[in-house]
Amino acid sequence: MNTEIFNYLELMKDSLVKKEKILVNILELTKEQEKLLNSDSFEDKDFDKIITEKSILIEKINNLDEGFELIYKRIEDKIKAEPLLYKESIEKLQEIIRTLVDKGVEVETLERRNQIKFDINVSKSKDRIRSYNLNSNAVTKYYSNMSGNIGEGTYFVDKKNIKKSTKVFYQIRRYII
Secondary structure (H helix, E strand, O other), X not given: OXXXXXHXXXXXXXXXXXXXXXXXXHHHXXXXXXXXXXXXXXXHHHHHHXXXXXXXXXXXXXXXXXXXXXXXXHHHHHHHHOOOOOHHHHHHHHHHHHHHHHHHHHHHHHHHHHHHHHHHHHHHHHHHHHHXXXXXXXXXXXXXXXXXXXXXXXXXXXXXXXXXXXXXXXXXXXXXX
16 A cells, blocks of 8 residues: 555655756756847747747646646655655755746746737837838828828818808908998
């Protein structure tokens, strides 16, 4: 019976080691994202590829966590009944878990910084698009003016304003006379 528990504890340890390797990969991908966000030539395609890779790795971590929990629930009572017997194995698991927590915090910190940089890049892109649209409209108006299309519009506005001014003039003149 004890060997069965030790086998389960070994499976749990293997699961945590796999999770650590995956977290290292996620950390590397997150650093790649940071490089992309810091570069002047930000490519959506490359960024999306990294996000997809990270999603796959996160799914693997979730599966490992589920398996870990299932094994732990299966042996929890037996470990609690004889904690000294399994102390060494449990301490190894705790050590790996501390390492995982540290890596997780490192990934989370880098993700937050990347999110801020991403938001800044999106804002800059919106500004560039807005500026492009304004410049495009100005160029269109300029070429329209240069080609002589502006005459009719100006005449219409001036003619309309002249009619209004004339009406006001005659109304004022009636009161004076």
